[in-house]
Structure formats: C-alpha cells, structure tokens
Amino acid sequence: MRWKDLPPRLSYAIAALILALLIGTVFYHFFEHWGWLDSALFSTSTLTTVGYGNIVPITSLGKIFTIFYMVIGIGIALYALSLIGVYYVDQRVEQRALHVATRPREHIQKLKCMITPKSDDCKTPKKPDKTLPEKTK
Secondary structure: OOHHHOOHHHHHHHHHHHHHHHHHHHHHHHHOOOOHHHHHHHHHHHHOOOOOOOOOOOOHHHHHHHHHHHHHHHHHHHHHHHHHHHHHHHHHHHHHHHHHHOOHHHHHHHHHHHHOOOOHHHOOOOOOOOOOOOOOO
C-alpha cells in the first residue's frame, strides 16, 4: 500500500499525527534540553496517553506547552488511530467480499449437492486403490 493510495482524510490525519509528534519532539529537545530520544519518547507517550512518568517537563514554559500539547495532540492521535482502524477493517471486509464473490459457482454447486446429492454433478470421483499389486515370481 502506497501513501497516495490511502484515502485523503486518512493521509491528512496521519500527516497531522506525525507533525504533532515532530513539534513535540523538537520543542522538548530545545526548551527542556532533553536528548532527541527522550523528547520523542515523551511526545509519543503523551499523545498515546501512556504517560510513563519517568520524564516530566521542568520549566514553566514546558509545563504550559504540555497542557496545550495534550489537549490538542491527544485529539489528533485518537482521530488518526481511529481512522487507521476503520481503514484496516474496511480493507479486510472488502477482501472477504471479493473472496466470496469470486467463487459463487462453487458455493451454488455445493448447495445443489446438499439438496439433491444423487445427481450426476455431485458424484465423487472414485478413489484409486492403494493396495500394491502382488509381485509375480
């Protein structure tokens, strides 16, 4: 699946989620003086509401930013993750429908054989005899 094959609404939601993660990571790196990994961990755990609690903002600016970041970012994350879930379920349903639609004759034949099992179309082929022929001396 390529990015351009996704529905536009889903693409925009994923892009907004990535942008929110990047904004948080950059902010915490420069204003809280955390490493890139710690900043990304905190941003991700905040937006996914995991909140490990091992890293917390110290500065007043960092705390104020985090309040707004949570209110806006969690909404973005939930919206994007729900669209991803809906898209996945829709794809599975569509695949299942295509699978069933491509084999209707087989299903109809099975139903006919259940109704009238003695018809010529329903006869099962004879199984070959599995006994080995006797050796001649």
